[in-house]
Amino acid sequence: MLKTLFPTLGRVRFTVQILMLFLTVYGGALLGSYTVDRISQALPALSCAYDKTTGDHCILIVNQHLLHHRVGEALVNAQNFTLKVFIPVVMSVGIFFMFFFFLNKMFCGWVCPLGTVQELLYRIGRRLGRPLNRFNPKNVGRVRPVKWLMLLVLVLALPVMAGMGVVSNELGDPFCQVCPSRIATTLLTADSEQIAVRTSTTVNFALGALGNAMFGFIIIAALAARQPFCRICPLLSWNALFQKLSPMRLVKKDAHEKCEKCGVCEKACPMDIHEIGTQFGKKAFHEDCTLCGRCAEYCPDDDVIQIKFFGIRLFGSSREYYKKRVKLETPEGTQKKRVISIHPGKPKTENE
Amino acid sequence: MKNNGILIVLVLLAVSTAQAAETATRPSATMGEPGHDHAAMMRKAKTSWTLYPTLKVRMSGDSRATQVITLAPQNIVADVIEDYSNDLNDEKAHSKLPVGMGGAKFDRSAKGGFHMLAAREENGANVRVASTVYYNGERGAKNPTAMFMQQKHELEIIPQPQPREHSRYRANEDWKFMVRLNGKPLSGQKVYLETSNGSMSEFVSDAQGMFVMHVPDDFKAEEEGGQASAHNHGRRGADLVLATEYVEQGKSYLTALNSNYGPDAFDQRNLAKGAGFVLLGMLGAVPLLRKRKTEQKGEESDNA
Numbered sequence: 001m002l003k004t005l006f007p008t009l010g011r012v013r014f015t016v017q018i019l020m021l022f023l024t025v026y027g028g029a030l031l032g033s034y035t036v037d038r039i040s041q042a043l044p045a046l047s048c049a050y051d052k053t054t055g056d057h058c059i060l061i062v063n064q065h066l067l068h069h070r071v072g073e074a075l076v077n078a079q080n081f082t083l084k085v086f087i088p089v090v091m092s093v094g095i096f097f098m099f100f101f102f103l104n105k106m107f108c109g110w111v112c113p114l115g116t117v118q119e120l121l122y123r124i125g126r127r128l129g130r131p132l133n134r135f136n137p138k139n140v141g142r143v144r145p146v147k148w149l150m151l152l153v154l155v156l157a158l159p160v161m162a163g164m165g166v167v168s169n170e171l172g173d174p175f176c177q178v179c180p181s182r183i184a185t186t187l188l189t190a191d192s193e194q195i196a197v198r199t200s201t202t203v204n205f206a207l208g209a210l211g212n213a214m215f216g217f218i219i220i221a222a223l224a225a226r227q228p229f230c231r232i233c234p235l236l237s238w239n240a241l242f243q244k245l246s247p248m249r250l251v252k253k254d255a256h257e258k259c260e261k262c263g264v265c266e267k268a269c270p271m272d273i274h275e276i277g278t279q280f281g282k283k284a285f286h287e288d289c290t291l292c293g294r295c296a297e298y299c300p301d302d303d304v305i306q307i308k309f310f311g312i313r314l315f316g317s318s319r320e321y322y323k324k325r326v327k328l329e330t331p332e333g334t335q336k337k338r339v340i341s342i343h344p345g346k347p348k349t350e351n352e
Numbered sequence: 353m354k355n356n357g358i359l360i361v362l363v364l365l366a367v368s369t370a371q372a373a374e375t376a377t378r379p380s381a382t383m384g385e386p387g388h389d390h391a392a393m394m395r396k397a398k399t400s401w402t403l404y405p406t407l408k409v410r411m412s413g414d415s416r417a418t419q420v421i422t423l424a425p426q427n428i429v430a431d432v433i434e435d436y437s438n439d440l441n442d443e444k445a446h447s448k449l450p451v452g453m454g455g456a457k458f459d460r461s462a463k464g465g466f467h468m469l470a471a472r473e474e475n476g477a478n479v480r481v482a483s484t485v486y487y488n489g490e491r492g493a494k495n496p497t498a499m500f501m502q503q504k505h506e507l508e509i510i511p512q513p514q515p516r517e518h519s520r521y522r523a524n525e526d527w528k529f530m531v532r533l534n535g536k537p538l539s540g541q542k543v544y545l546e547t548s549n550g551s552m553s554e555f556v557s558d559a560q561g562m563f564v565m566h567v568p569d570d571f572k573a574e575e576e577g578g579q580a581s582a583h584n585h586g587r588r589g590a591d592l593v594l595a596t597e598y599v600e601q602g603k604s605y606l607t608a609l610n611s612n613y614g615p616d617a618f619d620q621r622n623l624a625k626g627a628g629f630v631l632l633g634m635l636g637a638v639p640l641l642r643k644r645k646t647e648q649k650g651e652e653s654d655n656a
């Protein structure tokens with residue numbers, strides 16, 4: 001029964017993603033308006049506080065808020081720089097980590113509503129026969145530092161500087177002002193407020209315009225490129241800071257001869273992490289990994305790539321599984337034609 | 353493809369600077385003027401916008417560390433303000449805050465989450481209650497529904513629900529409330545709304561004791577920036593009060609619930625321009641959709 005409902009890890013993940021999309025986008029409407037105050041308030045995924053029916057909100061808004069109103073303001077009146085300032089910061093990072101500890105970057109690959117929206121658009125792009133634009137090993141290095149820059153400048157530095165009065169107050173939450181998840185999730189609740197660009201000040205307007213344009217770019221780009229925003233997402237880099245501290249891991253064998261000529265896992269990786277094919281051991285679990293597990297699904301050899309929790313194998317690559325998987329979908333994510341099995345007694349096999 | 357990206361960024365910059373020039377002139381005309389702030393303060397000091405009893409929440413102090421929250425009863429005489437925290441199991445769930453000069457001091461170390469605050473005045477056959485809700489921003493707040501529903505007075509107006517943290521009542525929004533007498537929903541009861549911007553309206557509760565408050569859109573353009581402070585993130589705001597009266601067995605009850613509210617969601621926003629920028633971004637990504645002749649896996653461009 002479970003096997004027919006969830007024939008692949010991909011199907012399990014897709015189901016979780018849809019459930020999480022409902023929780024993060026409509027959770028407040030489904031579970032009661034106060035839900036948002038009661039789960040984590042520091043989620044390691046871009047669940048948006050601006051969505052009026054959200055079930056929880058991301059850690060980035062908390063970081064910006066605390067750095068702006070507590071840390072920044074306290075730095076100005078140095079005499080007030082007491083423990084009081086740090087307690088809320090430590091608390092929110094602590095709660096973030098309590099959640100992050102168990103799932104690690106699965107919060108990206110399995111929970112984040114913006115991650116899911118981008119994936120759904122990519123699926124539509126496959127149906128429409130759009131090409132796949134991807135980064136090759138030579139140029140992927142150019143985009144990777146951007147996520148660190150986004151984190152450093154928009155989430156950490158500017159809010160502190162705004163609190164200190166070095167830059168204007170409107171720069172207290174600069175990432176929220178450009179965040180595409182804010183627009184995507186509110187639009188999903190039929191709320192057009194966030195797409196209406198703020199005109200109150202020049203800074204608000206400029207950031208809003210940039211955010212809107214980036215949102216527009218992403219939703220079209222996602223039809224022909226995988227996870228375009230994730231590449232520069234500051235939550236990806238924030239999460240990467242903690243990814244080595246969680247027992248949920250992507251584990252690759254220390255050596256496997258065939259990898260050099262194979263590279264199927266690289267093709268399957270939505271984040272263009274070529275290291276998953278070229279590196280081994282710990283180095284294969286890259287800072288950009290979202291723990292989607294596709295590489296493990298598409299590795300054609302037994303247990304070369306595994307997802308482990310406290311060393312316990314949750315899923316591992318296998319030849320058998322690979323053969324079944326590629327019949328349903330290419331590593332690049334194109335669904336194969338529906339196959340009706342003509343074997344007597346066997347029900348038809350369905351694709352996702 | 354790369355040139356395309358650069359072009360888009362340039363266009364974006366050009367358009368936003370043009371808009372910047374347009375908006376830059378507007379706030380400076382109203383803000384920077386010291387006289388304007390003074391006018392706002394005068395307005396704040398004048399409490400006669402309503403005759404109903406209210407509890408005004410005032411914040412003073414520049415930073416969080418020095419912030420003091422004072423609850424000032426207006427149009428009502430009370431020695432204490434009752435404070436109900438949303439954690440009913442806590443022994444300090446219900447406390448009494450003494451009213452001194454200028455009001456009662458809210459205990460910031462009190463439990464986090466929503467607090468229902470009320471001042472009560474009993475004068476022979478007249479019972480008057482002023483109430484408001486304050487959110488004490490702390491982590492791990494309990495669901496406040498049970499606290500809101502717990503009976504505290506004879507006649508009550510209860511938010512269904514209260515706007516959550518970081519949101520509030522805004523012009524043109526509809527919010528539900530329940531009106532109760534002795535813990536039972538009161539149907540057909542008239543509830544009056546007054547705002548410090550001068551609007552008045554009335555609502556009638558249905559069979560379940562529920563009524564819908566439509567927040568009036570009564571902010572005037574020239575008030576831009578008025579009452580804005582660091583605490584409300586520079587947002588404009590005004591006060592509203594809902595009040596209802598009931599006479600039973602020779603006793604008369606008057607209960608009011610007051611709150612702050614803000615301008616319309618689209619105030620100082622522009623939908624058309626917003627949509628324009630989205631479209632611009634979409635156009636920028638269109639080249640990615642084209643199939644290349646050779647269909648080779650080539651470069652990818654990103655707007656980063």
Ligand code: SF4
Nearest residue numbers: 048058061176179182
């Ligand atoms: S705008 Fe983005 S960063 Fe801000 S709360 Fe929403 S999802 Fe989080």
Ligand code: SF4
Nearest residue numbers: 108112115230233236
């Ligand atoms: S990297 Fe992608 S999936 Fe992860 S938080 Fe950012 S948008 Fe969401």
Ligand code: SF4
Nearest residue numbers: 269289290292293295
């Ligand atoms: S390395 Fe594997 S698990 Fe990580 S993002 Fe790529 S395919 Fe997903």
